[in-house]
Amino acid sequence: MLGLLGLGLAAAAFGQSGDLPTLTSRARADLEQALQELTRTREAVESERSALVRQIREWEERLSQRRSELDRARRRVDNELVELNAWKAELRARSNEVAAIEGLLVGYQEAFAGRLHPVEAGLYEGPLREFQRARALDGAAPDVRLKPQLDLLDAAVQRLERRMGGDRLEGRALDERGQLVEGQFVLMGPLAWFASTGTVPVAGVAQLRLNAPAPEMGRPEGVSAAGIPQVASTGRGTLPVDPTLGNAWKLQATRDSLWTHIQKGGPVMIPILGLGALALGIFAWKWAQLARLPEVTPDQLKPLVNALERGDPERAMVLARQLPGPAGRMLEEAVQHWREPKEFIEEILYEKMLALRPRLERGVPFLALTAAASPLLGLLGTVTGMINTFNVITVFGTGDPKTLAGGISEALITTEFGLIVAIPSLLLHAMLSRKLKGWLGRVEQLGVAFLNALPEPAGAR
Secondary structure: OHHHHHHHHHHHHHHHOOOHHHHHHHHHHHHHHHHHHHHHHHHHHHHHHHHHHHHHHHHHHHHHHHHHHHHHHHHHHHHHHHHHHHHHHHHHHHHHHHHHHHHHHHHHHHHHHHHOOHHHHHHHHHHHHHHHHHHOOOOOOHHHHHHHHHHHHHHHHHHHHHHHHOEEEEEEEEOOOOOEEEEEEEEEOOEEEEEEOOOOOOEEEEEOOOOOOOOEEEOOOOOOOOHHHHHHHHOOOOOOOOOOOOHHHHHHHHOOOHHHHHHHOOOOHHHHHHHHHHHHHHHHHHHHHHHHOOOOOHHHHHHHHHHHHOOOHHHHHHHHHHOOHHHHHHHHHHHHOOOOOHHHHHHHHHHHHHHHHHHHOOOHHHHHHHHHHHHHHHHHHHHHHHHHHHHHHHHHOOOOOHHHHHHHHHHHHHHHHHHHHHHHHHHHHHHHHHHHHHHHHHHHHHHHHHHHHOOOOHHHO
């Protein structure tokens, strides 16, 4: 391109001057000038290219640094996310622990409120109220909710320390006549005592009763309460202690006399006890009757058989009449027909046995009847008592257990006495039956021995 430019310039100069050497020199000068300019241009381009290369390298280095910084930032973000998730898990665990602690505190508060003695309930009314208020703060911070609850726990620990050493509080209790009297309570652990401050001091163990306006004061039988007023006034003395925490006293109070127990059973108790008395009387009568029945031994039978073998029925009859009891009468009848065949004599003996059995068994089936009828009468009393109970529930509801005691007592006591009568009656019937069967068996064995000892043939003599 530069050559063409030089040729053009030379041609133009040649056309103007027409001097070839001059034009040649000028062309050379122009060429050299153009070459110099080209060199300068190349140098400038090369210089600019070097600067651009350096700048590109700088930018690449900066980009690499920025990428390294980006990687470091990403790793830092990842680490922070891991830490954040760990903190979230820790927060959830702590939240669950706080919820569990609050649940335990709620259970402790309910148990604490239920174990408070009525005389000391006013002392802890404030902490209990603040506890309930804190429970209602669902959106509050855990420390705001837990502080009143922990305050109640501190109050409970202080109460425990006081109760372990003994605490004295003023209050009112019901005396044995059901009247409210002013006095002072002595509290120690789960036990409580009361001593009045009136003109006539009374003292005893303080017991909590359902639906009672105040604790009831009482004293178990055989227990001295003389030291309670001294302890209530001075803090020193001797106190009666019930290791069962009043349970033995309560059980003693629930025990009724036999007559009261029977009266609670209701009208069904009359036939149950009547059957029991008759069964016991019949057993005594039959046992005495069977005990008085004489028995004939084989040794007593041998002289009678010998007399028949000698052909002396008169002597045999005299010996038979001397034998005592039903067995003697049966052998006497057999001696009268000793000449008859043995089959006929056997029928006579069997007939006597059949006539003797009902007379001896008279009254024994009544024991079996009593054993069967007494539980049914008890069941009748149970049904009657349950009907009365449901009638009372219909009228008064289930709020007061005392209104249900009559029907429940009748329902259970009749069943109890029905079994009390039935079981001994069954055993007594078994004893009489066994004794009767044993006696009849021995009489039957005696008859068989008599038949076997008769001379042969009996009808030919």
